[in-house]
Amino acid sequence: MTDLIRDDELIGQGARSRGSQGQGFQGQGSPEGLAGDGVTAMAEDISDGELALTERAALRRVVGLSTELADISEVEYRQLRLERVVLVGVWTSGTVEQADASLAELGRLAETAGSEVLEGLIQRRDRPDPATYIGSGKVRELADTVRANGADTVICDGELSAGQLRQLEEKLKVKVIDRTALILDIFAQHARSREGKAQVELAQLQYLMPRLRGWGSALSRQAGGRAGGAGGGVGLRGPGETKLEIDRRRIHKRIAKLRKEVVGMDTVRRTKRDRRLANEVPSVAIVGYTNAGKSSLLNAITGAGVLVQDALFATLDPTTRRGVTPDGRDYTLTDTVGFVRHLPHQLVDAFRSTLEEAVAADVLLHVVDAADALPEAQVEAVREVLGEITEGRDETLPPELLVVNKADAVDELELARLRHVFPEAIVVSARTGTGVADLIEAIADRLPRPDVLVEALLPYASGALVARVHREGEVLSERHTADGTMLSARVRPDLAGVLAGFTTNGTAG
Known part of the structure; x- marks a missing residue:
């Protein structure tokens, strides 16, 4: 792990690590590159999700490939040579199955980030060691494991303090990162929209601030000592400003700028949400654990064609699509970012505006992975994050509809157990x-159903208004007469006002 940040690295550090990912083609129509190759017709048949998946898989590790480059960026390093990592966790509470599941999830996170997992160790302790996280004895065992496997990175299943990071790196002689840094790295790789990238970079810088390290006056921008001394002279006296202080100042400025940008984007999002509320279009938000199949479910319900990938945090940018109920009512369906156990609080703060889409919905579609080892823990983790979003606010969470997905991936015995654990849940398979x-x-x-009852006689020339009543309201009865179409329906107040001139008694019901 690099101890310092160079001047030219600081600004846009998070964006740089995502530079090779590109913006993608989602929501932009057919890509110019395809059109230029004369395959526009074929491109029209490819969904946005397929294009995004192709782009994400465009750079993958070539087994056996090595490089002698000494100065390459983090992303280039990950693409040229897959990092060999050893995982380590501290088991402080719960069952051994829960501890194993947590470390297995850390392994999937590491693989998603672009690593090859070599080994995993768990230390049983009442609490993490304040100096080395796992204790001095376990550190020596971990160092032997690192040397024996030829690992170049150690990933800890928890958030480490600056002191713990420094101690572990000094003793292990390899790069050490924690669970928070790993999740932030995955978010940095997968963010596609301008808003998503700004939110991820903000979270990265907030995580980095207390972990900056330096060597004090050795990095002074001005020489100390008396005039005429070594390296001194007129204009160079005094301790000056250390490189570490410059880094902190620049990060503070960048964080302030990113916060303003995120607030501005939040204003746009709120405007769109308020417009939907003004039109009283019901909304459904899909929430759930990462890789539970939320995007697949969105595609199955609406045919959205968004990116679907068997990977953690494949979706970061929320996608909203139009849905239609069997009786013809419109509603919006929004796919949100997935949750995970011990989701970094920096990400919860940075993505708060995005996650508020779920809080403002009329219905929460809570998706659970039936194939997960601990589906009950998934539900608990998601509800915990949602509780963080509403903490200290007057609003409450909307009604929840629990959905057990990936029913095709488990046997009947496990499905029966899940139906017993979640009796109100709907069991589905988005794939089949x-x-x-x-x-x-x-x-x-x-x-929510329209609450204004109207009876209106609409002339046959007002066919568009009849269609609107069918689309936005709930038609109770419809009868064709010599003078027009007689409708009895429940509609919203704004539509009731439009129909007031056509009601049989001259007023809205």
Whole structure:
């Protein structure tokens, strides 16, 4: 791990580590590169998600490839040579199965970030050691494991302090990172939109600030000592400003700038949300653990064609698509970023505006991975993060509809157990389509219904208004007469006002 940040690295550090990922083609139509190659027709048949998946898989490790380059960026390093990592965790509470599951999840995170996991160690302690996280004896054992496997990185299953990082690196002689830094790295790789990149960079800098390290006056920008001394002279007296102080000052300025940008983007998001609320379009937010199949479920319900990948945190940028209930009512369905156990608080703060989409929805579609070793722990982790978002606020969480996904990946015995644990849940398989129709019906039942009852006689020339009543309201009865279409329906107040001139008694019901 680099002890200092160079001047030219500080600004846009998070963005730099994502530079090779590109912006992608989602929501931008057919890419110019494809059109230029004369395959525009083929590009029209490719969904945004397929294009994004192709782009994400464009750079992968070539087994056996090595490089002699000495000065390359973090992303280039990850693409040219897969990091060989050893995992280490501290088991302080819970069962051994929970401790193993946590370390296994850390392994999947490491592989998603671009690493090859060689070994995993768990230390049983009442609490992490304040100096070395795992204790001096376990550090020596870990050092032997690192040397024996030829590892170049150690990843700890917890958030380390600056002192713990420094002690471990000095004793192990390899790079050491923690779970928070690993998750931030994955977010940096997968962020695509301008808002997502700004939020990730803000979280990275907030994490980095207390962990900056330097060597005091050795990095002074001005020479100390008396005039005429070694390296001294007129204009060079005094301790000056150390490189570490410059780094901190520049990071503080960058954090302030990013916060302003995120607030501005939040204003745009709130405007769009307020417009939907003004039009009283019901909204459904898909939440759940990372890799639970939320994007697949969005595609199954709406045919959105968004990126689907069997990887942790494949989706960071929320996607909103239009859905239609079986009785013809419109609603919006939003795919949100996935959650994880011990989600870094920096990410919760940075993505607060995005996660508030879930809080403002009419229905929460909580997706659970049936194939996970501990699905109950998934549910608990998601509800914990949602509780953090609403903490200290007057608003409450919307009604929750629990969805057990990936039913095709488990046997009937496990499905029966999950139905017993989650009796109100809808069991589906987004991949095969099993249970999706039942899920759409359940969503329709939980959406708020129009509350103004009207009876209107609409002339046949007002066919567009009849179609709007069918689209936005709930038609109770419809009868065709010589004078027009007689409708009895429940509609929103704004539509009731439009229909007031056509009501049989001259007023809205």
